[in-house]
Amino acid sequence: MYDVIIIGGGIIGCALARELSRYNLRLALIEKEVEVGFGTSKTNSGIIHAGHHSSAETLKGKFEWAGNQRWDDLACDLKFGFKRIGELLIAQKPEDLQYLQDLKKQGEARGVTGLEIWSPKRIQKEEPNLTHTIIQALHAPTAAVINPYEACFGLIECARQNGAELFCGRPVVSIEQNDAGFSIQTPQRKFHARIILNAAGIFADRIAAMVDADNFKIFPRKGEEYMLDRRLQGIVTRLIFPIPSATSKGVLIIPTVDGPIMVGPTAEDVNNREDLSTSFAGAAKIFASVRKVCPAISERDTITEFAGLRAVSNTNDFIIEPSPVKGFYNIAGIQSPGLTAAPAIATYVTDMLRAEGLALIEKPVWKKDIDGPPHFARMTAKERKAAIRKDPAYGRIVCRCESITEAEILYAIKHGARTLDGVKFRVRAGMGRCQGGFCTTRIMDLLAQTLGVPLHKITKRGQGSEVCTPRRDDISVEDKA
Numbered sequence: 002m003y004d005v006i007i008i009g010g011g012i013i014g015c016a017l018a019r020e021l022s023r024y025n026l027r028l029a030l031i032e033k034e035v036e037v038g039f040g041t042s043k044t045n046s047g048i049i050h051a052g053h054h055s056s057a058e059t060l061k062g063k064f065e066w067a068g069n070q071r072w073d074d075l076a077c078d079l080k081f082g083f084k085r086i087g088e089l090l091i092a093q094k095p096e097d098l099q100y101l102q103d104l105k106k107q108g109e110a111r112g113v114t115g116l117e118i119w120s121p122k123r124i125q126k127e128e129p130n131l132t133h134t135i136i137q138a139l140h141a142p143t144a145a146v147i148n149p150y151e152a153c154f155g156l157i158e159c160a161r162q163n164g165a166e167l168f169c170g171r172p173v174v175s176i177e178q179n180d181a182g183f184s185i186q187t188p189q190r191k192f193h194a195r196i197i198l199n200a201a202g203i204f205a206d207r208i209a210a211m212v213d214a215d216n217f218k219i220f221p222r223k224g225e226e227y228m229l230d231r232r233l234q235g236i237v238t239r240l241i242f243p244i245p246s247a248t249s250k251g252v253l254i255i256p257t258v259d260g261p262i263m264v265g266p267t268a269e270d271v272n273n274r275e276d277l278s279t280s281f282a283g284a285a286k287i288f289a290s291v292r293k294v295c296p297a298i299s300e301r302d303t304i305t306e307f308a309g310l311r312a313v314s315n316t317n318d319f320i321i322e323p324s325p326v327k328g329f330y331n332i333a334g335i336q337s338p339g340l341t342a343a344p345a346i347a348t349y350v351t352d353m354l355r356a357e358g359l360a361l362i363e364k365p366v367w368k369k370d371i372d373g374p375p376h377f378a379r380m381t382a383k384e385r386k387a388a389i390r391k392d393p394a395y396g397r398i399v400c401r402c403e404s405i406t407e408a409e410i411l412y413a414i415k416h417g418a419r420t421l422d423g424v425k426f427r428v429r430a431g432m433g434r435c436q437g438g439f440c441t442t443r444i445m446d447l448l449a450q451t452l453g454v455p456l457h458k459i460t461k462r463g464q465g466s467e468v469c470t471p472r473r474d475d476i477s478v479e480d481k482a
């Protein structure tokens with residue numbers, strides 16, 4: 002019997018797991034995918050929003066600024082990529098100027114620091130590659146970029162070292178309420194818990210419906226993103242935002258934490274919760290919009306693309322509350338700025354559980370930080386020599402584009418990577434220009450050898466994304482029959 006089970010290992014579930022791991026609780030997280038962070042939390046823009054975007058009347062507004070301020074410490078403790086690069090929200094039409102003023106006022110009212118209106122002259126000086134038709138911009142220095150998947154891995158690793166248990170590849174298929182709490186059925190086994198925290202992202206309404214038929218609804222809204230070649234690195238140095246629309250913050254230019262520029266996302270309501278396709282129409286929309294702001298950016302520079310699904314709730318706001326079923330809590334409808342807000346949401350939910358009567362007794366020892374992966378590419382020549390002397394696997398470069406060594410890949414596998422994406426998102430192997438063209442087979446070999454599984458069982462991101470077919474010798478007698 003667990004005290005608390007979290008369903009869903011996105012940024013919200015992982016942040017909750019770390020926060021609750023401070024206390025004497027039997028705590029577990031159940032995730033349907035093969036690794037944490039493989040839902041919406043790995044397919045977003047990776048922006049820690051500056052704190053002024055969402056209206057004060059909403060939960061989004063309540064948690065955006067509070068969450069923003071928590072990321073410096075988290076990045077330092079959990080060793081993931083994070084940079085406060087600031088943002089410029091640009092106006093190209095006189096009728097948009099009032100919006101900049103209103104947003105500035107909204108941010109200042111909640112204490113967002115450093116907001117400034119910039120003139121065209123200042124914009125040109127700071128970001129010379131932007132179009133000259135910008136008439137004003139709102140600068141927000143508190144905006145930041147992070148590697149969201151690294152944040153998920155760091156949060157869960159910290160939670161696990163403090164006693165939380167993680168069960169991946171376990172889709173929750175039904176929940177039964179009983180006198181002691183809940184029985185949670187997955188295909189492999191049943192789990193029992195006194196309290197359930199539903200953090201299942203775009204499937205949160207389906208999980209809630211397992212205990213309470215009359216609940217909220219989630220509507221998936223797709224966003225496509227396009228990653229550009231390193232050739233364009235530095236073309237802008239801050240996040241560039243247009244005036245937002247009713248359904249999204251618009252198409253952004255994003256200098257990612259590792260350097261390359263990303264552009265996107267689109268905002269398209271879809272019915273299929275598995276639809277992660279990208280499209281010519283999406284690309285055309287994004288590049289037409291981006292070119293109006295930064296003419297030198299072209300679709301020809303795209304090296305890879307992906308899509309993510311925002312979990313838009315029927316209230317169009319976060320839903321963070323106890324359900325009518327005692328012991329079952331929803332943390333749902335976490336669309337943007339959900340990544341930004343995650344640490345603040347985790348603290349809020351912990352306080353909510355305490356207020357509802359859960360005894361939260363702090364552990365005498367709670368380790369807030371983790372070692373984090375080594376980064377050969379960032380070492381000095383002297384550090385590299387010493388690393389190779391200590392472990393010759395540092396002398397074997399596997400991913401040539403990003404200079405990722407065998408030692409780093411083995412570190413990723415030791416720390417939970419089970420798939421090519423798991424390795425890629427932990428240590429960047431396969432993330433460069435060739436997108437794994439040269440290193441995929443070598444990484445598959447390392448995964449297969451280290452995990453002791455045949456090569457054909459290695460997947461890109463879990464079952465159904467196998468990369469190769471079994472060799473004759475690997476096919477069992479039954480399979481042959």
Ligand SMILES: Cc1cc2nc3c(=O)[nH]c(=O)nc-3n(C[C@H](O)[C@H](O)[C@H](O)COP(=O)(O)OP(=O)(O)OC[C@H]3O[C@@H](n4cnc5c(N)ncnc54)[C@H](O)[C@@H]3O)c2cc1C
Nearest residue numbers: 009011013033040041042045046048173202224339340341
């Ligand atoms: C294109 C795009 C761009 C965005 N950009 C930003 C941004 O720049 N900044 C920002 O702050 N926010 C951004 N967001 C929003 C942000 O990504 C989300 O708010 C956040 O990732 C939501 O996290 P989550 O943990 O609620 O959901 P998820 O990451 O989806 O996690 C839910 C988890 O639950 C699991 N699950 C589902 N069903 C089951 C089941 N039956 N059993 C077990 N597990 C289950 C899923 O596999 C998944 O891993 C963006 C979103 C999109 C789509």
